[in-house]
Amino acid sequence: MGNHYDKQKKPTHVLTVENWENDEIYALLERAQSFQTSSRSFIHEQLFAANLFFEPSTRTKISFEAAERKLGLQVLPFEANTSSIKKGETLYDTVKTLESIGVDVVVIRHSQERYFDELMDAIHIPIINGGDGCGHHPTQSFLDLLTIQQEFQTFEDVNIVIAGDISHSRVARSNIYLLERLGAKVYVAGPKEWMSEEWMARYVTMDEAVEIADVMMMLRIQHERHAVKMVAGPAEYHETYGLTVEREKRMKPTSIIMHPAPINRGVEIASELVECERSRIFKQMTNGVYVRMAVLEYVLERR
Amino acid sequence: MGNHYDKQKKPTHVLTVENWENDEIYALLERAQSFQTSSRSFIHEQLFAANLFFEPSTRTKISFEAAERKLGLQVLPFEANTSSIKKGETLYDTVKTLESIGVDVVVIRHSQERYFDELMDAIHIPIINGGDGCGHHPTQSFLDLLTIQQEFQTFEDVNIVIAGDISHSRVARSNIYLLERLGAKVYVAGPKEWMSEEWMARYVTMDEAVEIADVMMMLRIQHERHAVKMVAGPAEYHETYGLTVEREKRMKPTSIIMHPAPINRGVEIASELVECERSRIFKQMTNGVYVRMAVLEYVLERR
């Protein structure tokens, strides 16, 4: 604890996904899948984790916490709103403090994009990015991949439509990049105001989307993260860009619905569809724990 | 974890007490009493609990947490004010998320009366009600029963006066119903504005109360839960409806004082009486842990 890490050896961080090779990704997904049947891991000493969430979260924070406990880690509670950040302490000094106190791995969510740039070379313990502004959210990307792989056993030629607020999503850009590299065909749908030029070649309407998609990957409207006036009222948005009860009926028999949650019921997706037969929304959450176990193990075994 | 529960089998919730048979109650109290001497329980696997408290609490939350730890459960921290509830997520989606992440039992306190109606049939893990608005608070009722039983070995013909803000109490109505069913004689005291018609047959003044009571069960004035202008200033309330130092002197030698706490010292009870010889107030808190261990074990062994 604390003093046991090797200051000469650089820690393995997981900050973004773009730098992961395909075979590394497949290995990670395989390890995650194995946790579905057994939590046994290589960790046998007392190790400490801390989860620094500077933005509200239920799912990701508690999912990391469950993953940590299942691996046998001790979790030191950290509440941003009662921490010394209140006294003006920098993020760097806070993380360095945790390192000094003996924390072995930190998970950080922070509203500032690429908050980790100032940390990655100076901190001697692994950092797992739990979400940076509109930037990245690697464990969410991995759990999305695992959910698709469980369904189709491959990414080759799977048609995936990512629908909604792509420009403010932490995972949309990473997922487009990764999924295409793994062989999937990716489309985008949603308000054109939320698309950048480069994505327009993949653009389909929602009515086209539901007919071609093997996977309808709905995104959350990030009310809290952008000031952009919503392109329409909730009901009108649902009608034009949402996954309505009517549209779901036109989906292929084997296609599935995904959503990272929390869900705005009746906006991006009809409330009735949240737990329908083809929904994998809660399955994604279950997979999230396995993926996070695999990522935690990955960085800890490389200490 | 998560996937291990049987989706066909309905979980056993503990939401209210009215549906408990007398023999079930006696069995629960016996099990709770046994935890006073040994924490040994049937739980040997890694199980996860989460405590969702949407209202302030010291006692109940930390008491459940202690009970969970003593049973060997892992407790996943959940802070309502940093959760996705802040992003507008429904209570149902939050609980479903915890279920998906692998939580095995949830304890919920919520300001909305009968918040559990929308959860009980759709959630596959047991829910223990830690208090719903002015509705119910089953583990508080059980710990009150245990405290009385420890003292008198029976409920038959024990005279119990429930005094104070009955209309806004989470336990008064349940306790009146249960205690009478178990053979006790129940009276009520306090401001008539806080009594409903049905209770007036049991009404006594505080001066009468202290002379007949074997148990003076004081209630807390729920400042935070009702807008009703207080019937009197604190000093005047204490004089007319409180358990004053003078009134305590007229109590029977063997009678006891109870209060669910937190206490408004000098209002419903004189500060000097909080730890007097006949006070069982802190004993109630100790009993709370045992009762919660018994309730947790009860729902978990019926999974």
Added chain:
Amino acid sequence: MGNHYDKQKKPTHVLTVENWENDEIYALLERAQSFQTSSRSFIHEQLFAANLFFEPSTRTKISFEAAERKLGLQVLPFEANTSSIKKGETLYDTVKTLESIGVDVVVIRHSQERYFDELMDAIHIPIINGGDGCGHHPTQSFLDLLTIQQEFQTFEDVNIVIAGDISHSRVARSNIYLLERLGAKVYVAGPKEWMSEEWMARYVTMDEAVEIADVMMMLRIQHERHAVKMVAGPAEYHETYGLTVEREKRMKPTSIIMHPAPINRGVEIASELVECERSRIFKQMTNGVYVRMAVLEYVLERR
């Protein structure tokens, strides 16, 4: 748990340091030092700790938490801002509640100086003071001592300059008293407005300080704890009273820099010096865990 303590036996609290004999201090530091190589302790039963922090803290709270976990204690989470303190419960009733629930040791930080006076004789479980207003912070004093002892193997004739906001510091007065009793030579530096009459005999300017000091013990400017208008702007303060890059160059080859953190970078100390060769700032945090383990063990083995 709870019922196991002996109500006749007074618990051993750690509230201030002035009452500690030199040999007791040396024994504690030796025990703390031993935890650097092994966490093995005498604690083998399930014991519960609770950390009641009524003021923001990262370091101290999480350091106690790490110490508790390393000793094998269960830590019951307590969040002041969601507790019954919000409902007007007194500190005494809150601590008595924790005692009743079965907590075996409490750590308390509170803005009220000597908050513990009303607790120490009535509470049956040990209290460790995690900071009271501008009063005391014994574990910080002990970790400062340990850090100096590790460096110089003795306190005899070590020159220590305590620089900065002495009047509002929780540790400055205790440290002056203890260090002198242990044989060190103590000086003070900083704005004269923050010095009391009695300290003026030890007063040196910052330019004198850096040349005589074996230890430059910088204090934090307690913005949040005093309304005193700052004696100067941050840049001007740094120039006159801070440890600047220029001043550091004039320090003796073997002398060290200490700071309790959180640090106001560029005010009391130049940002570049925080992790310089002679800084022991993060080492202090590592020592904090060992010292707290020793203090927790000390009070628990005296139950």
